Amino acid sequence: MGVAQRSRRWLVPVATVAVVAGVGALGPVVADASPKLPTITAQDLLAKVQTAKVDGLSGTVHSSTDLGLPAIPGMDGADGMQGASQVLALINGDHTARVAFASPDKAKVSILDAQAERLWTSDGTSAWAYDSSKREATKLTLPAHSKAKPEKTLPQSYDPQAVAKQILTAIDPTTKVQVSGTEKVAGRDAYKLRLVPKTDKSTVGSVTLAIDSKTWVPLDVTVMPRTGNDPAVELGFTSVSFDVPSASSFTFTPPKGVKVTDEKVPSKAERPHSIPQRPGNPSLIKPTKPGTANAGKPTVIGTGWDSVAMIRGAQTGGLTGGPLGQLLAKAPSVQGSWGTGKIVTSKMISALITDDGRVFVGLVTPDTLQAAAAKAPR
Template structure:
């Protein structure tokens, strides 16, 4: 497979920086009546999804998040609490455009304000109209490919789908459950169902475009409950390649502009020593378990999580204390995500049950 083909596979939004994407609700994804499409097996549909390629697309993406975050007593609001809770709940929308591996634009709305993240492969911009601030980032030639951030992936159904497709193994039931219309396009419904009872995921359904074979919508159902925990999808979409001007940005008059430059990647003069697998770097996350039972392990140091976020501090204060062979700490649970903050500075996070999370903690190296 050539480099050009690889660059078009799983077209994901690319930007050089991370930004908190708290956006206002403009309505959920609307699916129309079920279209009449030729039959296809789950194996064939899965193969088409995994090899799908597009040169570009644009459209409007809406997300609906209901992770079951508990109420936070004592937190009355403000920007600190709002940014924290906006990431974990509510309905959000964004206008997106992608072209190749290095051109992307994501425009989100926040209470009549606009936030823009865009890059044309040479220059990246971050703009927040509510703060009247913009950051211009020069991306040098031959630099490493900019990293896709979790905030940007929130608005890319293909990137979200790819994360769940990576969990497919013999512990997953894969089936075609029907058809639907998403964003004005006919789609097949491909459902992934974990067979393990240790996962909090009940099922993941991908609405797959019947012509381009890319996911148009992802719906994640929790193991308990009848409402989606996560739904990300296009309310409108075009697969025409956006023009180059789409990714350009000119800050409005009066906006404060800060310029930054990403250092060019340098070739190491000597090969680095092979890391000791039993002693992961302090700042590098590791994992325990596989597929649907995967738990991420982060090491924050003896001081634990950084303080200062009112909402997070209050959640930890009210979280129950647990202990086991792994040590002791606080555990946070929602209907989808569990997090264990150990007193020794380790943090365990996964879409698994609290018991499964503690079992994973017991297996993790210190």
């Protein structure tokens, strides 16, 4: 199946980025930069990335996110808002994580921030979620003979390979794709695969993936906004080894005094997710059929980079007070054939909150957002 024939998907930018669509212009590569690597076409590089497979890896990942989100006054001190403040901290700023993977069912992510640790690990039979700041841990017993893969039971926000593959499975002719050179990432030679939207309606200027020249595993993902010279998102390895980690790397023993909660993961048919994801974890969501919209589930309007997600049943009345209410009070009021509401914008994300309880969000310009709202089913 050709690249342009792959099923199209929409990535919701909850924490980092992700409306991505398209390969059309697969130009030849001019790899005339250090390090010196054999010339490869974008089409061939895409094929290698899609089929890349390693038995294990371990390393340190650094993420830097600046979506230009507006500050919410009083967030840190407001009653009940500490959790929201922590979410904002996770989806903005710099973070470091240690990651490990061993085929077929072992994975570990340990996020280190402000002298605290948040850890997720799975040894194939059980999984642990641990927060040192709260001194709490949850042990999840996985179903017997579970075939769940680590990427379905652990946060993917710190896995450049998972994020890159989500992006690449969503490309179609609305994107120019080319190999723009080579670079060193975590001491390894890599090709730079650059994706550029062919529309001026998106706030995304480009997405560049650094692809390891030996394993074909993505080592770094960089998202540039349409305006400005600083990355909106950069996620990549600062060190990496492709040796298979030992089984003991995935075991966890709670420190003394930590509160432990035991839970059993229900069968796949009974659950939408295996383990709560890291707040702000980018998630791959298939679009619903046109004209359908269930409360809390997104309906996609538009295609490719111009895609906008609509969620019905938002409790906008609950946003009238507190810090979020203060933010919306300062947001511009807008109106159109779709109705009236408030619009919040940043250099990457635009959100429209309508008075009738709908929320529209996308990596698009405010005008594009309102145009999508006008086309949305009531």
